Amino acid sequence: MTTALAHPADAPSSGVTNAKLGVWLFLASEVMLFGTLFTTYLVLRMGAASWPRGWDVLNVPLGMLNTFVLITSSVTIVLSYVKAAEKDLAGFRAYMAATIALSFVFLVVKGFEYGAHFKHGEFPSTNIFNAVYFTMTGLHGCHVIGGIIVNTALLYLSGEDFEHPLFAGRVEGAGLYWHFVDIVWIFLFPALYLL
C-alpha cells in the first residue's frame, strides 16, 4: 500500500514516531538549504549578461543516466522498507544492498563528469555557471554519500537489530531522506542540464 504504515511506537499526540517527526523536521531544514542555493542560481542567472545552455557545457546523457539511477534507487529503498515492515530480512537486505550499489553508480557517473570537466580545465572558479554547477551538484553529492553511510549502517545493523520494534521505522526515516535526495536531483537535472 502506498500510505505510511502504522507503527507501534507512534506517539499518541502526533500519530507518528518521534524519529519520523524528527526526520521530517530535518528535511524541512534541508528544503531551506537547497532553496537558498536554487534562489542563488536564479538571481545569478537573471543578472548574468550571458548564461551557457546546459546541453552545450554538460553531458546530458550522463545526467539522464544518473536520473534513472536515482529514481531506481528510490524504488529499491521503499521496497526495502516494505520488506523491513513485513519482517523479511532477506528481502530487506537485497533491496537495501541494491540501493547502496545504485548510490555508488551515481557517484561514479558523477565522478566521470567531474573528471571530464577538470581535464578540460573547467573548475568552480572558471565562471559563474561552473561555480553554481559544482556547488549544487557537490552539495547534492555530499548528501548521496551521507545516504550511503546511513543505509550501509542499517544493512550492517540488520544482523542483530532486525527484530527490534523500531527497526522498520529507522529504515523509513532513511528512506524519507533518500527520497528527498532524489527530489533535489529531479530539480537539479533540468535546471542545470536542460535549461
Next chain:
Amino acid sequence: MSDHSTAAHDVRPYYFVFGALLVLTVVTVLVSYWHLPPGPAIAVGLAIATVKASLVAAFFMHLKGERVIIYGLLGVTTFFVIILFLLPITDSNWTSERRPDKPALAAQAEASEH
C-alpha cells in the same frame, strides 16, 4: 496510515510510479531538444519536475496518507521557502536597474541617492 508490519503490502503502485518517473524523465530531455525560448522552456521543465517530485513525495514518501502534523510541518516549510525565493528575486530585480548594461537607469538610481 493503516495496518501493521507483518501483513503483505501491495507494491504495485511503486512500480507504476517508477514507470511514470522514467517516462517523464525522457519527456523532459526530449522537450529540451526543441530548444524552446527560455520562458516556455523553464515553465515546461519546472512543471514536469514538479509532477515527478510530487509522485515521489506522495507515493514513495507516503505523503498520500500521512498524518496531519506532517502536512502542517510541510505547510510551514512551503510558506517560508516561498519567502526565501521571493525576497532575493524581488531585490535582484530592483537592483538590476543599476546594472552597467542599463546606464540610464544606473545614473538615475545613483542620482536619486544624492
